[in-house]
Amino acid sequence: MTRNVLIIPGDGIGIEVMAEARRIVEWLNAHRGTAITLTEGEMGTEVWRRTGVPMSDETIEAAKSADAVLFGAVGGDEIIPRPIRRARGLLALRRAMGLYANLRPVKAYEALLDATSLKERVARGVDLVVLRELSSGVYFGEPRFTETLPSGKRRAVDTQVYTEEEIERIARDAFLLARTRRGQVASVEKSNVMETGRLWRDVVTALHAAEFQDVALRHVLSDNFAMQIIRDPRQFDVVVTDNLFGDLLSDASAMIAGSLGMLPSASLGTADASGRRPALYEPVHGSAPDIAGKGIANPIAAILSVAMMLRHSFGLTADAELVEKAVEAALDGGARTADLYVQGGIQPVTTAGMTKAIMEKL
Amino acid sequence: MTRNVLIIPGDGIGIEVMAEARRIVEWLNAHRGTAITLTEGEMGTEVWRRTGVPMSDETIEAAKSADAVLFGAVGGDEIIPRPIRRARGLLALRRAMGLYANLRPVKAYEALLDATSLKERVARGVDLVVLRELSSGVYFGEPRFTETLPSGKRRAVDTQVYTEEEIERIARDAFLLARTRRGQVASVEKSNVMETGRLWRDVVTALHAAEFQDVALRHVLSDNFAMQIIRDPRQFDVVVTDNLFGDLLSDASAMIAGSLGMLPSASLGTADASGRRPALYEPVHGSAPDIAGKGIANPIAAILSVAMMLRHSFGLTADAELVEKAVEAALDGGARTADLYVQGGIQPVTTAGMTKAIMEKL
Numbered sequence: 001m002t003r004n005v006l007i008i009p010g011d012g013i014g015i016e017v018m019a020e021a022r023r024i025v026e027w028l029n030a031h032r033g034t035a036i037t038l039t040e041g042e043m044g045t046e047v048w049r050r051t052g053v054p055m056s057d058e059t060i061e062a063a064k065s066a067d068a069v070l071f072g073a074v075g076g077d078e079i080i081p082r083p084i085r086r087a088r089g090l091l092a093l094r095r096a097m098g099l100y101a102n103l104r105p106v107k108a109y110e111a112l113l114d115a116t117s118l119k120e121r122v123a124r125g126v127d128l129v130v131l132r133e134l135s136s137g138v139y140f141g142e143p144r145f146t147e148t149l150p151s152g153k154r155r156a157v158d159t160q161v162y163t164e165e166e167i168e169r170i171a172r173d174a175f176l177l178a179r180t181r182r183g184q185v186a187s188v189e190k191s192n193v194m195e196t197g198r199l200w201r202d203v204v205t206a207l208h209a210a211e212f213q214d215v216a217l218r219h220v221l222s223d224n225f226a227m228q229i230i231r232d233p234r235q236f237d238v239v240v241t242d243n244l245f246g247d248l249l250s251d252a253s254a255m256i257a258g259s260l261g262m263l264p265s266a267s268l269g270t271a272d273a274s275g276r277r278p279a280l281y282e283p284v285h286g287s288a289p290d291i292a293g294k295g296i297a298n299p300i301a302a303i304l305s306v307a308m309m310l311r312h313s314f315g316l317t318a319d320a321e322l323v324e325k326a327v328e329a330a331l332d333g334g335a336r337t338a339d340l341y342v343q344g345g346i347q348p349v350t351t352a353g354m355t356k357a358i359m360e361k362l
Numbered sequence: 363m364t365r366n367v368l369i370i371p372g373d374g375i376g377i378e379v380m381a382e383a384r385r386i387v388e389w390l391n392a393h394r395g396t397a398i399t400l401t402e403g404e405m406g407t408e409v410w411r412r413t414g415v416p417m418s419d420e421t422i423e424a425a426k427s428a429d430a431v432l433f434g435a436v437g438g439d440e441i442i443p444r445p446i447r448r449a450r451g452l453l454a455l456r457r458a459m460g461l462y463a464n465l466r467p468v469k470a471y472e473a474l475l476d477a478t479s480l481k482e483r484v485a486r487g488v489d490l491v492v493l494r495e496l497s498s499g500v501y502f503g504e505p506r507f508t509e510t511l512p513s514g515k516r517r518a519v520d521t522q523v524y525t526e527e528e529i530e531r532i533a534r535d536a537f538l539l540a541r542t543r544r545g546q547v548a549s550v551e552k553s554n555v556m557e558t559g560r561l562w563r564d565v566v567t568a569l570h571a572a573e574f575q576d577v578a579l580r581h582v583l584s585d586n587f588a589m590q591i592i593r594d595p596r597q598f599d600v601v602v603t604d605n606l607f608g609d610l611l612s613d614a615s616a617m618i619a620g621s622l623g624m625l626p627s628a629s630l631g632t633a634d635a636s637g638r639r640p641a642l643y644e645p646v647h648g649s650a651p652d653i654a655g656k657g658i659a660n661p662i663a664a665i666l667s668v669a670m671m672l673r674h675s676f677g678l679t680a681d682a683e684l685v686e687k688a689v690e691a692a693l694d695g696g697a698r699t700a701d702l703y704v705q706g707g708i709q710p711v712t713t714a715g716m717t718k719a720i721m722e723k724l
């Protein structure tokens with residue numbers, strides 16, 4: 001069994017946290033026989049400066065043929081021209097790899113309850129996953145354009161399209177995932193206003209009735225969900241939603257964990273004939289130019305992304321749990337990066353210091 | 363000066379809270395000479411049962427010719443067929459009246475800090491307004507349809523359209539509103555992905571440069587805003603955004619106040635030649651069938667909607683402040699409806715009991 005992983009550090013703190021992810025993988029190879037081969041791929045602002053595109057054909061090909069991709073973060077939103085980013089940035093990579101299911105687990109660590117914005121009584125024990133449809137919706141729907149009208153004024157158009165197959169595919173993943181967890185799915189859409197929302201609700205309802213009656217299904221309107229996730233997040237287990245709502249609502253949910261620096265993600269495609277499923281694992285945070293180069297970024301999101309890879313790409317559940325438990329133990333032991341610092345609390349460690357604290361618990 | 367107000371109680375607790383709003387208006391007429399004439403209009407599930415449409419032509423005409431509309435809530439999402447709701451429900455009323463600016467103030471009352479989900483250190487002192495574009499975007503964009511493909515599978519399409527004029531109109535309101543407050547505007551869009559988002563950012567930037575350089579302007583991506591509003595809501599003063607993001611993000615913001623039952627709103631159109639601006643005032647909450655008829659709904663959202671009417675439609679700032687201060691004083695004095703009840707806290711009063719507590723402070 002070979003496990004070929006392409007690691008793309010990217011820009012800014014992406015580079016810093018991927019160095020820590022690499023240390024964890026190397027430890028696992030040495031002590032747990034995980035036999036993961038890491039190859040490095042290039043992407044980001046520096047590549048764009050040198051070559052005119054943020055990602056080469058080689059990186060795309062390497063990502064497509066790898067067993068999994070570990071991705072740091074890319075920046076340059078303000079500098080790389082938008083058409084180039086669209087054609088050759090993160091969205092393009094998602095497309096090329098056929099990634100359609102974005103999993104974002106959100107967990108409220110007991111040790112970090114003081115760092116979250118939510119009251120402890122609200123946040124304590126939260127353990128949910130937002131499953132965001134990643135391949136369609138308003139991100140890719142056509143037509144999309146801006147035109148100048150005869151009046152000289154502009155008019156912009158975006159289109160959200162969803163097909164029954166696209167909805168069914170992600171809904172199926174949601175129900176299957178719920179079976180491995182607490183058996184509950186909340187499906188979030190705006191069916192009282194949007195056609196795509198109504199189709200979404202219909203398809204999810206039909207699939208549930210046909211194949212997943214053992215799972216509890218709720219439909220929640222997106223505006224109501226935006227409230228409920230703050231009011232009482234413990235009511236959710238698996239939350240499935242479209243690309244745009246998923247973007248917003250998973251970031252809102254993320255605040256329950258206390259910091260973006262805590263949050264891993266997995267983006268999955270469709271398994272091929274041999275059962276290999278395209279997969280990209282990345283921290284939810286971005287390249288954070290404001291703190292890049294200071295050695296203070298939180299490596300936990302990257303390290304937990306490694307754990308997700310172990311579980312979802314390689315079925316190494318015990319190793320995944322080992323890493324996750326080590327993270328929890330390091331936090332319980334008092335390790336805090338700057339993003340988790342609360343006035344008057346424990347003094348922060350560096351990026352490397354956090355990894356060290358975690359590795360001591362492995 | 364005549365002040366003709368159409369009051370539309372609607373369904374469920376809409377009826378109950380509008381009865382309380384009426385008592386406040388009657389008190390103001392008697393003690394403050396506000397000279398407001400209330401006429402009642404019909405709308406909702408009961409009307410639909412009787413007539414086949416939830417809102418008659420007469421109600422629409424009355425709403426259009428009134429100086430302001432006080433609106434309770436309409437329900438029936440699950441029973442009135444969707445095409446009828448679209449053609450004759452709340453969206454149709456917004457359209458008929460030309461309402462394009464939806465103001466949703468969010469205030470963290472000191473007395474209610476224990477009832478909010480956010481930590482007191484995060485919520486304390488929050489005082490912001492979400493200004494949601496209400497007339498366009500994905501709510502009304504064409505084409506919008508669901509079709510069955512030759513494969514037998516369905517495909518649904520929604521379209522989001524924004525014109526430069528629509529964006530400029532709401533952005534102008536945001537800057538003008540900010541001048542009456544703390545002079546800060548956050549403009550929220552998804553310009554890194556959506557064409558309408560990019561046009562939004564361009565138009566807001568240009569208007570700011572041309573006419574409002576005295577106001578501080580920030581651009582915030584919608585996913586980032588969804589986090590920031592939980593992480594640190596005090597950073598916001600006026601938040602301007604499109605129809606769909608406004609729907610989600612104003613509901614998320616609303617949680618800062620502790621309960622939906624606290625939140626008023628105003629929806630405004632364009633002033634006519636005589637300076638009269640179409641306006642509809644309504645609590646943010648819905649008809650709440652689960653608690654309807656029990657006499658326990660919180661009337662504060664409705665009463666604060668009256669205050670918004672006094673301020674925005676009639677320029678009666680002193681009277682608006684009188685009502686707002688009475689609400690705050692009643693809360694400080696310990697009055698709580700059931701939605702504000704926290705385990706072990708002050709025992710709740712009824713809907714009428716809350717109004718009484720407020721009127722004692724007038």
Ligand SMILES: CC(C)[C@H](C(=O)O)[C@@H](O)C(=O)O
Nearest residue numbers: 090091246247284554555585
């Ligand atoms: C960078 C941007 C295109 C992206 C998205 O909206 O999908 C990001 O917000 C994310 O969630 O990964």
Ligand SMILES: CC(C)[C@H](C(=O)O)[C@@H](O)C(=O)O
Nearest residue numbers: 192193223452453608609646
């Ligand atoms: C009922 C629904 C159409 C409406 C909306 O989405 O605008 C509601 O959520 C609101 O915010 O007033």
